[in-house]
Amino acid sequence: MNNKLTEKRIYDVLIVGSGVAGMYGALQFDENTDVLLLAKYGKDVSNSNLAQGGIAAVLDLEDDSYDLHVQDTMIAGGQANDIEAVDTLVREGPDDVRIIMEQMGVDFDRNDDGTLDKTLEGGHCRRRIMHYKDSTGAEMVRKLIAETEKRKNIEFSCDTTLYSLSRVKSGFRADIIKNGELASVFCSYCILCTGGIGRIYKYTTNPKTATGDGIRIAYELGAKIKDLSYIQFHPTAFNSEDGEQFLISESVRGEGAVLKNCKKERFMHRYDERLELAPRDVVSKSIILESRRTGSNNFYLDITHEDGDFIKWRFPGIYQGCMRYGVDMTKDLVPIFPCQHYLMGGIETDLDAKTTVPRLYAAGECANTGVHGKNRLASNSLLEALVFSRRAAQDIKRCIAAGFPAVTEYPSPLEQPENGAPVPKGLKAEIRSILQRSYFVLPDHGAVRSGLRQIDNILKRLKGGSYAITTDFCEALSMATNAYIILKEVDDR
Ligand SMILES: Cc1cc2nc3c(=O)[nH]c(=O)nc-3n(C[C@H](O)[C@H](O)[C@H](O)COP(=O)(O)OP(=O)(O)OC[C@H]3O[C@@H](n4cnc5c(N)ncnc54)[C@H](O)[C@@H]3O)c2cc1C
Numbered sequence: 001m002n003n004k005l006t007e008k009r010i011y012d013v014l015i016v017g018s019g020v021a022g023m024y025g026a027l028q029f030d031e032n033t034d035v036l037l038l039a040k041y042g043k044d045v046s047n048s049n050l051a052q053g054g055i056a057a058v059l060d061l062e063d064d065s066y067d068l069h070v071q072d073t074m075i076a077g078g079q080a081n082d083i084e085a086v087d088t089l090v091r092e093g094p095d096d097v098r099i100i101m102e103q104m105g106v107d108f109d110r111n112d113d114g115t116l117d118k119t120l121e122g123g124h125c126r127r128r129i130m131h132y133k134d135s136t137g138a139e140m141v142r143k144l145i146a147e148t149e150k151r152k153n154i155e156f157s158c159d160t161t162l163y164s165l166s167r168v169k170s171g172f173r174a175d176i177i178k179n180g181e182l183a184s185v186f187c188s189y190c191i192l193c194t195g196g197i198g199r200i201y202k203y204t205t206n207p208k209t210a211t212g213d214g215i216r217i218a219y220e221l222g223a224k225i226k227d228l229s230y231i232q233f234h235p236t237a238f239n240s241e242d243g244e245q246f247l248i249s250e251s252v253r254g255e256g257a258v259l260k261n262c263k264k265e266r267f268m269h270r271y272d273e274r275l276e277l278a279p280r281d282v283v284s285k286s287i288i289l290e291s292r293r294t295g296s297n298n299f300y301l302d303i304t305h306e307d308g309d310f311i312k313w314r315f316p317g318i319y320q321g322c323m324r325y326g327v328d329m330t331k332d333l334v335p336i337f338p339c340q341h342y343l344m345g346g347i348e349t350d351l352d353a354k355t356t357v358p359r360l361y362a363a364g365e366c367a368n369t370g371v372h373g374k375n376r377l378a379s380n381s382l383l384e385a386l387v388f389s390r391r392a393a394q395d396i397k398r399c400i401a402a403g404f405p406a407v408t409e410y411p412s413p414l415e416q417p418e419n420g421a422p423v424p425k426g427l428k429a430e431i432r433s434i435l436q437r438s439y440f441v442l443p444d445h446g447a448v449r450s451g452l453r454q455i456d457n458i459l460k461r462l463k464g465g466s467y468a469i470t471t472d473f474c475e476a477l478s479m480a481t482n483a484y485i486i487l488k489e490v491d492d493r
Contacts, residue, residue: 010186010407011036011155013396014174016162016214017193019048020137020382021364023144024100025191025389031153033400036185038176039158040194040209040471044141047195047206047365048385051137052249052317053121054108054129055386056379057097058090064126066090073380076123076279077344077373085370088351089380089387096386097130106143108132120254121378123279129379134249134317137382161471164414165190165217171359171407175414177471184413188406189396191361192218192347193389197231200479200486201340202436205237205247211475212482214366218347219481223355226368227345228482229489232376233441234341235259235283236301238321238334245339246321248301250378253277255314257303259287260333262296281375284338288441300333338441342381344372353392361396363389420468423476424461431458431479435486443490452487455480 011034015022018039026037039045058064069090074081100106108130109117118127132139148154161177171188194214198206219225236253237245253259253276261267271286272278278286291297303311308330312319315329322329347355347362349369355362364385371384434454438447459480467473 009184010410012188012400012406014038014172014185014187014190015193016190017046017195017364017366018043018145018156018158019046019193019195019364019385020140020144021048021385021389022191022193023141023148024096024386025193025363025393026154027104027144027147027151028390028393029153029397031151033153033397035154036187037148037154037156038160038162039156040161040213041159043145043156043158044138045207045209046141047198047210048137048382049141050205050207050247051140051382052134052247053251054119054131054136054379055097055140055382056121056124056129056377057094057383058128059094059097059116059130064128068125069128072124073371073377074373076375076377078375079373081373082370085351088391089369089371089384093383093387096390097383100140100143100386104143104147106132106140108136119251120277121250122253122274122277122283123377124379129251131251134251134315140382161474162194162213162217163469163474165221165360167221167357168407168411169409170405171409173411173413175469177469177474180470182414182416182469186407186410188404189359189361189399191353191363191389191392191396192366193362193364193385194366196343196365197482198340199475200431200435200483201440202432203237203245203339205234205245205339205341211478212366213474213478214362215347216478216481218355218357218360218362219485221357221360223357223360224348225346225485226348227489228343228485229439229493230344230372230374231340231439231486232280232342232344233284233338235280235287235338236336237339237341238325239299239337240325240335247341248318248334248336249315250280252301252303252315252318255303256306257301259283259336260300260302261290262294262298264300264333279375280341280378284441287338297337299336301336302333303329304331304333340440342376344368344374344376349388351391352395353388354395361392363392414469416469417466420466422468422470423472427458428476428479431455431476431483435483438487439490445491448487448490452484452491455483455487459484
């Protein structure tokens with residue numbers, strides 16, 4: 001059943017995305033509900049798989065409280081968060097974390113006495129972040145994939161791209177690209193879990209999946225998109241000569257690393273009294289302001305004062321990543337610079353992950369639940385993916401139990417245009433350059449205005465031309481649509 005779209009064409013639920021949100025959502029349904037779960041590339045190619053630092057949750061109330069986690073989340077989000085959504089996240093999340101540990105076998109690091117080894121990250125006032133070394137996401141993804149493979153009601157199809165959705169009676173027609181072919185399937189409910197938009201930037205920590213397809217598809221269906229310009233720029237991506245940007249987790253600063261400027265001097269005291277543990281947006285802006293002050297983009301993370309064996313044990317992936325560039329973080333300063341990392345905005349959803357389009361849900365990074373406000377608190381997004389994908393599934397189960405009709409209309413599939421052309425070479429790179437130039441950490445309003453005109457032209461070209469419907473075309477269209485909405489929002493502000 002794996003990795004192939006069967007002859008079956010009608011499903012109860014279509015879930016688009018095999019990150020933590022998509023898989024955990026799929027696992028909520030029992031054997032009576034047919035679920036089609038899609039991954040655009042491999043099952044484990046996702047932002048989820050790259051998550052390093054951990055997952056934040058208040059698992060014991062001795063030294064921590066829900067109110068403190070709510071408070072930290074609201075402070076990081078600039079008080080622009082939806083308090084009800086934050087409350088739901090913080091109070092329900094701990095049970096989801098227990099479920100993935102106890103029922104799905106997810107391992108988190110433990111101390112010698114068997115208690116969970118909780119770490120600290122910027123913006124948290126307590127050690128409440130569970131982690132698996134520095135590859136928490138990969139551990140979660142591995143275990144969730146194993147669980148989905150046990151379920152007969154889940155058809156897991158990778159290398160399968162959702163290109164578009166259209167509304168039909170009691171459900172949707174989903175136009176899908178698999179093995180270069182266009183096919184249509186029908187579903188009564190759909191949960192979009194397509195992740196972020198990082199790949200519309202030149203410098204990002206996100207993998208190739210992150211082109212905002214779900215957001216574009218929801219937008220085309222008429223769903224409300226909210227705060228798409230609330231983008232998180234992580235302050236510490238490894239700054240290599242070749243432009244490779246891998247993340248140096250916040251938890252490295254949580255374990256004592258400090259930031260230094262081109263003169264190898266600490267500078268955070270000039271910008272925020274929380275120093276290196278200020279929230280991400282504050283640290284990223286501080287780096288940009290310091291770069292303007294010093295006239296240099298050279299910045300470093302310094303953890304050389306900590307024990308070398310501890311560093312190698314605690315951050316094996318990051319240590320190896322740096323070593324690939326000849327940087328030994330136990331002895332050397334690590335070159336860093338901000339890069340695009342996370343999307344707070346997205347498809348507007350309510351507490352049940354419902355979008356403004358009936359029967360369409362969104363969860364995880366592509367959704368805007370209101371949890372993060374203007375800036376996500378570190379390690380809250382894996383938790384959000386669990387809580388709100390579960391709530392989406394619970395709502396769908398309630399609808400099915402209440403006897404809502406299943407999809408009954410099956411119009412003919414979308415067809416490829418005759419002699420459709422490939423996406424023009426360099427077009428995706430052009431979109432990335434425009435975004436990088438106009439809105440990176442701090443917007444450049446002149447560049448935003450000219451960028452908007454350029455993106456508008458690209459969109460007209462893509463929509464007006466006769467292009468083959470491929471994954472490449474789907475991604476180019478999604479990138480341009482997301483870029484347009486983001487720049488328009490920044491320009492209107
Ligand atoms: C380097 C890095 C480190 C991070 N560290 C942390 C951390 O420590 N803690 C934390 O809480 N968060 C962290 N995050 C953020 C967190 O990983 C993500 O926000 C979260 O995992 C998103 O999960 P998701 O399921 O919504 O999306 P993803 O995990 O990105 O999954 C998206 C899925 O959608 C699929 N998809 C996309 N478009 C289509 C399409 N058109 N058709 C079919 N399928 C499609 C993709 O193939 C993929 O399977 C990190 C992110 C990165 C990039």
